[in-house]
Amino acid sequence: MSEFNFTFEGNLVAKPELEITKGGQTLSRLRVAHSRRRKVEGQWVDAPPMWVHVTAWDDLAERCAKLDKGDTVLVKGRDDLGTWAFIRQDGTPGGILEVTAENVSLSLRFTGAQPVASNHPAGDAWDPATPEPEAERELQAA
Numbered sequence: 001m002s003e004f005n006f007t008f009e010g011n012l013v014a015k016p017e018l019e020i021t022k023g024g025q026t027l028s029r030l031r032v033a034h035s036r037r038r039k040v041e042g043q044w045v046d047a048p049p050m051w052v053h054v055t056a057w058d059d060l061a062e063r064c065a066k067l068d069k070g071d072t073v074l075v076k077g078r079d080d081l082g083t084w085a086f087i088r089q090d091g092t093p094g095g096i097l098e099v100t101a102e103n104v105s106l107s108l109r110f111t112g113a114q115p116v117a118s119n120h121p122a123g124d125a126w127d128p129a130t131p132e133p134e135a136e137r138e139l140q141a142a
Contacts, residue, residue: 028061
């Protein structure tokens with residue numbers, strides 16, 4: 001089976017499930033609905049949703065378990081698990097894609113959340129034991 005890497009955006013249709021395997025690995029299962037929009041005769045039309053079953057492992061799985069139903073996420077992953085096609089009751093085709101996540105993040109496109117810039121110069125490694133520059137100045141001033 002060929003393996004493709006890609007990134008897509010979608011909405012969580014349920015709260016992610018967190019599990020521990022018999023071998024002790026942590027995994028989280030996310031169900032994501034991805035719909036492609038296109039303009040037809042000046043009107044935006046949503047294509048039927050593509051259902052994506054995403055599996056995240058280890059630390060990423062634990063972070064994904066904090067997400068909630070309805071969150072819009074960006075998923076970078078690979079489709080090494082399979083694709084399933086089906087016909088809906090109305091006769092339209094549908095499909096389920098199974099993906100292993102390499103990264104999952106919240107989309108800022110439809111949220112009120114604001115990104116916060118880091119105080120670290122690009123490329124510098126961050127050591128959690130080292131205080132932030134502002135914190136260091138406050139400590140020296142005290």
